[in-house]
Amino acid sequence: MNKQTDVIVVGSGPGGASVARQLARAGKKVTLLERGPDYRKQLYYGTYLGALVYSDKHSFLYTKEGLNIIRPLMVGGATSMYCGSAARPPEWLKEKYHVDLAPYVDETMQEIGIAPLPPEQRGTASTRIAEAALDLGYNWEPLLKFMRPTHTKHFDCGAKCMLGCRCGAKWNAGEWVDQAVAAGCELVTEARVDDLIIDNKQIGGVRGKKHGQPFEIEAKVVVLAAGGIGTPMIMQRAGFFEAGHGMTMDTTTMVYGVSKERGIGNEPPMTWAYADDEIGYMLSTLIDPWLMYPIIMMLKGPQYPFTWHRWGRTMGVMIKIKDDISGGITLEGNISKPMTERDNFRLNHAAIVARKILVRAGADPDNIFITPLRGTHPSGTVRLCSMLDLNLQTEVKNLFVCDASTFPEALDRPTVLTILGFGKRLAEHLLNIL
Numbered sequence: 001m002n003k004q005t006d007v008i009v010v011g012s013g014p015g016g017a018s019v020a021r022q023l024a025r026a027g028k029k030v031t032l033l034e035r036g037p038d039y040r041k042q043l044y045y046g047t048y049l050g051a052l053v054y055s056d057k058h059s060f061l062y063t064k065e066g067l068n069i070i071r072p073l074m075v076g077g078a079t080s081m082y083c084g085s086a087a088r089p090p091e092w093l094k095e096k097y098h099v100d101l102a103p104y105v106d107e108t109m110q111e112i113g114i115a116p117l118p119p120e121q122r123g124t125a126s127t128r129i130a131e132a133a134l135d136l137g138y139n140w141e142p143l144l145k146f147m148r149p150t151h152t153k154h155f156d157c158g159a160k161c162m163l164g165c166r167c168g169a170k171w172n173a174g175e176w177v178d179q180a181v182a183a184g185c186e187l188v189t190e191a192r193v194d195d196l197i198i199d200n201k202q203i204g205g206v207r208g209k210k211h212g213q214p215f216e217i218e219a220k221v222v223v224l225a226a227g228g229i230g231t232p233m234i235m236q237r238a239g240f241f242e243a244g245h246g247m248t249m250d251t252t253t254m255v256y257g258v259s260k261e262r263g264i265g266n267e268p269p270m271t272w273a274y275a276d277d278e279i280g281y282m283l284s285t286l287i288d289p290w291l292m293y294p295i296i297m298m299l300k301g302p303q304y305p306f307t308w309h310r311w312g313r314t315m316g317v318m319i320k321i322k323d324d325i326s327g328g329i330t331l332e333g334n335i336s337k338p339m340t341e342r343d344n345f346r347l348n349h350a351a352i353v354a355r356k357i358l359v360r361a362g363a364d365p366d367n368i369f370i371t372p373l374r375g376t377h378p379s380g381t382v383r384l385c386s387m388l389d390l391n392l393q394t395e396v397k398n399l400f401v402c403d404a405s406t407f408p409e410a411l412d413r414p415t416v417l418t419i420l421g422f423g424k425r426l427a428e429h430l431l432n433i434l
């Protein structure tokens with residue numbers, strides 16, 4: 001493990017996979033270091049047990065304020081447990097920060113086949129929620145999906161989709177890792193990078209541990225793609241004071257309502273969505289998988305797990321807010337993400353709208369409640385135009401960042417398509433300088 005390479009990529013989520021694949025295909029010597037194993041072939045992949053095995057702290061990772069963070073540590077990163085939703089990068093990325101990802105995103109959408117699900121696969125109850133919202137004047141639209149129902153005979157995972165894809169319909173960054181390896185990239189799993197080798201403001205390589213054994217790898221270029229939590233932790237150990245100071249999370253909650261009809265639990269997650277860009281939030285159709293529901297409800301209060309029997313009739317509207325930059329991550333990995341006054345306003349605004357929609361969709365107004373807050377998009381910890389230049393380079397020459405850390409503000413929408421756009425754009429830049 002002590003050796004030299006052209007490019008080291010740290011982390012195999014969408015950021016790392018896209019850069020590694022493109023550079024390997026162009027003939028560069030690439031080493032991809034991934035902290036977790038590759039669980040995709042395990043029998044328990046995509047099950048409740050799996051979600052406990054591959055998530056950081058067995059899915060019980062919390063901020064100081066009590067936000068639950070699901071952080072899969074495995075080949076494919078968080079796309080191993082995502083909802084397969086896609087959104088084009090926000091307009092403000094181009095207007096305010098002069099980053100135009102459109103050509104890279106167009107190419108990605110075509111390659112993966114990103115599109116809304118056909119109407120008959122958007123779910124009856126989910127569509128009922130969207131229609132109720134439309135009746136009320138909220139312009140809900142079918143959400144773009146990284147899901148290809150034609151790739152499987154059994155497109156019926158429902159909310160369990162979030163535990164990991166078992167049917168094969170959902171695109172996962174692991175697919176691009178496999179393609180990178182096929183093009184000659186060396187993938188080293190269970191290799192955790194802890195520190196950077198920096199000499200005279202120039203990157204020299206990385207240091208880390210594999211199965212407790214230290215390793216050191218030299219490289220001309222290092223791309224950190226360890227995610228919104230992993231990347232700032234590596235940078236802090238290497239002496240970057242600003243990394244992890246402040247973060248965004250697209251802080252999320254769900255509003256649940258029960259009707260007499262079937263709920264959305266057996267339907268694909270997030271098939272419809274709505275964005276209020278003025279106040280700063282997004283709404284979509286979503287419910288927790290059956291067995292996770294009572295666990296999450298315990299956090300809400302002692303009486304809530306007893307609503308479990310209503311899961312089959314529950315309709316859920318997910319809220320994601322465009323949260324302000326606040327809190328951050330410490331050297332030891334402690335995370336804080338306080339809500340600002342503005343965040344609380346956004347959340348309450350969205351909850352009022354979600355409640356109106358659920359009532360119109362047939363939910364009993366007396367049973368509607370909001371679940372505890374969670375954070376599924378830890379990001380904005382090594383921000384573009386603050387710690388990174390427009391090519392995603394840090395103040396250290398040839399040290400780049402390419403993951404959710406780079407977002408200059410909360411995206412408030414699905415992140416993966418934007419990260420893939422960044423990855424393609426960075427790979428193009430690296431091929432020009434290598």
Ligand SMILES: Cc1cc2nc3c(=O)[nH]c(=O)nc-3n(C[C@H](O)[C@H](O)[C@H](O)COP(=O)(O)OP(=O)(O)OC[C@H]3O[C@@H](n4cnc5c(N)ncnc54)[C@H](O)[C@@H]3O)c2cc1C
Pocket residue numbers: 010011012013014015016033034035036070071072073074075076077078079081082083084085086087162191192193194225226227228230231234270376377378402403404405413414415416417419
């Ligand atoms: C439950 C859930 C649902 C979601 N749904 C959606 C959705 O529908 N659509 C969407 O667009 N987004 C969704 N997201 C968010 C999205 O998955 C993430 O924002 C995205 O995957 C982040 O990509 P990344 O490349 O920044 O990092 P990650 O995907 O987190 O990948 C980082 C990788 O780096 C590895 N790593 C970390 N530290 C180290 C280290 N020190 N050394 C080596 N390797 C390291 C990790 O193991 C991981 O594999 C969801 C997330 C969750 C948790």
